[in-house]
Amino acid sequence: MQSSDLDVLQRAHDWLRLGHRVHLFTVIQTWGSAPRLPGAILVVRDDGHLVGSVSGGCIEDDLADHARKGTLPDHASILEYGVNQAEAQRFGIPCGGQLKIFAEPLHAAEQLAPMLQSLTERRLLKRSIHLYTGEVVLRHVKPEGQPNIDGEWFHTYFGPQWRLLVIGANQLGSILAAMAQALDFHVLICDPREEMRAEWHVEDADWLSGMPDDVVLDMQPDHHTAIVAVTHDPKLDDMALLEALKSDAFYVGALGAVKNQEKRKQRLRSFDLNEQEVNRLHGPVGLRIGSRTPAEIAVSILAELIQVRAQLQINGLAAETRLAAA
Structure with missing residues (x-):
């Protein structure tokens, strides 16, 4: 059996090769009873098809709806859900839970190659994205923690921790x-x-x-x-x-x-x-x-x-x- 992340990223890779626009979403931080932990990923293509998960389902539906409307961010962005009681209720986040999600538009299948290789080889890859320029820095590391934002960089990990x-x-x-x-x-x-x-x-x-x-x-x-x-x-x-x-x-x-x-x-x-x-x-x-x-x-x-x-x-x-x- 292979990693669930490998399935998600492989599907995104295939969609990009077919000419679809694809967004990658990663849970950065949670509060309260949010259903997924930091590092959970979701990919959504331009017609609303999606693979993976960042919540119990309602947030995925919202992101798919934005994809169909063409209103997902066109650059690296941070999205927050459940910041107030009304929004938490709207998106079905239990007990006032909150989610902070990193949204990243993908432009080419080649962007995913290093992550797919690390997952296949079972090596831990640290992927750092600059929040304003979109610059990506990759390096193999030993387990060092959860995805996080450090200054102007978002750090996430692919491979077995x-x-x-x-x-x-x-x-x-x-x-x-x-x-x-x-x-x-x-x-x-x-x-x-x-x-x-x-x-x-x-x-x-x-x-x-x-x-x-x-x-x-x-x-x-x-x-x-x-x-x-x-x-x-x-x-x-x-x-x-x-x-x-x-x-x-x-x-x-x-x-x-x-x-x-x-x-x-x-x-x-x-x-x-x-x-x-x-x-x-x-x-x-x-x-x-x-x-x-x-x-x-x-x-x-x-x-x-x-x-x-x-x-x-x-x-x-x-x-x-x-x-x-x-």
């Missing part, structure tokens, strides 16, 4: 790896068993050779990294967890029933992990949704990852807002 290391190339690991890519995770797989490597078939997931503990150390997990162990073999899962729980990874989980998890925690305590590190473990991994099949378990794991990641993003946005107000 989150990594998921899966320990275990079994059926669950394969399904988890495929699904996670659609959620904009850069997926990495580690399994030292040669027979598992020979049968691996998930495209675009990077295979990391070596023993799980060495792989975790080498990749240097940061606050944008999740690690999930699904081999069901303590000799492999525990090796990864010993290093993962000491790292900066925002999520560490392991497959296994409640009793097995208690035994695992006892084993981890016998090494050099302290109680705080052991308690970071999500185990049994995933949300409790009654999952049984590998696909259902993968859904439960990803649901919990989404939950934890969203909370981190919300906390990060709140911190940015406090700093901006200071």
